[in-house]
Amino acid sequence: MxxxxxxxxxxxxxxxxxxxxxxxxxxxxxxxxxxxxxxxxxxxxxxxxxxxxxxxxxxxxxxxxxxxxxxxxxxxxxxxxxxxxxxxxxxxxxxxxxPLVLKSHQKVKELSIKNTKTLFLCNSISHDETIGIVGENPSMITPITIKDIFSLNVTDPQNYVLITQTTLSTLETKEALDFIKNKYPQITIIPHICQATTDRQNAIIQLTKTCTLIIIVGSPTSANSNSLLQVAQSLGVTSYIIDSALEIDKKWFIGHQNIGISSGASTPESVLEEVIQKIN
Ligand code: SF4
Structure with missing residues (x-):
């Protein structure tokens, strides 16, 4: 069992x-x-x-x-x-x-008033949080995804501040920020991954120490749920994201004795319970 x-x-x-x-x-x-x-x-x-x-x-x-x-x-x-x-x-x-998203709005607004250019590090430039933040001042705030940050090219890094989306993967973000610190030490970095996101990702890191399979219950459109998946996958554990118990595939469990389960910040407990029941 x-x-x-x-x-x-x-x-x-x-x-x-x-x-x-x-x-x-x-x-x-x-x-x-x-x-x-x-x-x-x-x-x-x-x-x-x-x-x-x-x-x-x-x-x-x-x-x-x-x-x-x-x-x-x-x-x-x-x-x-x-x-x-x-x-x-x-x-x-x-x-x-x-309120934590509003804190980012406040910050980018203050930076724009001071004529400081902002890079908003995000998972997707079409995510609602990104659209709202960039909307504070589209001529001064540039959204950039974690994937694209590695090809960033700016001639005046001293005029830039980088702020992160609240729900990014902590591990991927660390890699991206290390790259920026190395290439453009003049860019000021304001990490803004929220505590709820950090705590849920730390819990996944704990699971990866004992589990060989991790299931994340969350919507494919949920940034924080996808970040949980990214954390588990980046630590080499076979992981899947599912929106409901209906998506479970029996084959995933073959050869796995220790299974870890988590759910995103917008996933109701009842959906998680249905998933556990179906796995059992
Ligand atoms: S994950 Fe939750 S606490 Fe964190 S920014 Fe989003 S809504 Fe707020």
Missing amino acids: SKITIASPHGFCFGINRAINLAKEAAQKYKENIYFLGELVHNQHVVNWLETELKIKTVQSLDLIPDGSVVIIRAHGASPTTFAHAKEKDLIIVDASC
Whole structure:
């Protein structure tokens, strides 16, 4: 019989709990005409539950929200242009942006005012957090992925600051930052991976010491879930990411006695439990 070890901590972080609670409060207070601008969190199970239970619709553009309605801004934040557009439409804004993401917004805003150019190190330039941060000042803030950082070419590194996305892989980021420190020691680095992300990744590092197979339960669109996968894979452990128990493949378990399981910061505990039950 295989042994299953569950990572500690795993699952919902404080930013996601806060966003869900704000959505519940908005549903209670305003009752109707409430909209999420994009997925509140990157997990379809949570989004489906919120839409069904709280009767809040998800739309991808502010233009699809009738004037005067309520809009809930996702945990990943949004750009100032989005907030301005929402105000023009006379929308009631419930800002569920994670306070740690807002801290990055504040920082890049301050840097832009001082005419400092910012590199925003991210997993994807189309991730919602990246779009929101770059939107603070697109002419001064350049998004750059961990993959592309190794071909960075700047002529005035002394004018740059590099800030990291909150949910990056700590191991990959360390490699990227070591490269930058070596090539451009003049660039100031502001590491901003959040504590919840760091703690969940450290728990994966612990699992890799005893487990030969690691399963991450999380949405493929969730940056922090993918970072958990990257950490496990970069330490040489066979790992998979799945959105639900339906995606489990029996073949993965052949020859593995010690199995580690974790879940992303936006994955409900119930989905993790279903996965454990199916593996058992
Ligand atoms: S992962 Fe970190 S930054 Fe993202 S919502 Fe959770 S606490 Fe906030």
